[in-house]
Amino acid sequence: MAAEAAAAERGRKVVVAIDESDVSLYALRWALDTLFIPWAAGAPDHHHERPTSSLSQLTHLTLLHVQQPFHTYFFPSGPGPAAALYTPTSIIDSVKKAQExxxxxxFARALRVCEDRMVKAVTMVMEGDPKDMICHAAEQINPDLVVVGSRGLGKVKRALLGSVSDYCAxxxxxxxxxxxPPPTHTHK
Structure with missing residues (x-):
């Protein structure tokens, strides 16, 4: 019991991996509404009174985004094995600026979702393969929980492409x- 009380006192650490997909923002919203705020913003709870210190104050939320690294390519610029052309610095700078x-x-969209639910979050950007970087971030942060969205790849796509969520699990x-994500209903 003492260990549980100490853990509750120090708060919980949660990492939510986000990317540009609607699935990751859905996962963030779901995590905030389910894990952080048992009384969703504006929703009355007739069975319990709101606590004086909300879970959002006792939880440390990190929003993690992993960027794909920009690979510099070499192109032949003339005959012979010694001739090469590299990607100009202006293109590299332009790509990095666009990524930023x-x-x-x-992060503005994700932080707005957090603010709407009165949860403070810090942001973290890493560069590399999302599967590896999420695992690496978890080692650095040492969270109690990592939340990732699932795109719902079929068995064949998951086998060929791999799944970030499966790898992290x-x-x-x-x-x-x-x-x-919730199932989508299509009308025929």
């Missing part, structure tokens, strides 16, 4: 929550 702008826009050394 996309990341800032993504098997390699992250803490609890991993995979949030699936």
């Amino acid at each position: 702008e996309n990341t800032n826009a993504l 098997h390699h992250v050394k803490c609890a991993v929550l995979i949030v699936k």
Whole structure:
């Protein structure tokens, strides 16, 4: 009991991996509404009174975004094995600036979702393969829980492309929550 009280006192650490997909923002919303705020913003709870200190104050939320690295390519510029042309610095700078702008826009959307639910969050950007970087971030942060969205790849696509959520479930050394989006209903 003393260990549980100490853990509750220090708060819980939660990492939510986000990207540009609607699935990841759905996972963030689901995590906030389910894990952080048992009384969703504006929703009355007739069975319990709101606590004086909300879960959002006792939980440390990190929003993690992993960027794909920009690979510099070499192109032949003439005959012979010694001739090569590299990607100009202006193109590299342009791509990095676009990545930074996309990341800032993504975090703005995600932080707005957190603010709407009165949850404070910190942001973290890593570069590399999302599967590996989420695992690496979990080792650095040592969270109690990592939340990832599931795109719902079919068996064939998952086998060919791999699944970030499946990989994290098997390699992250803490609890991993995979949030699936709600089924979409199509009218025929």
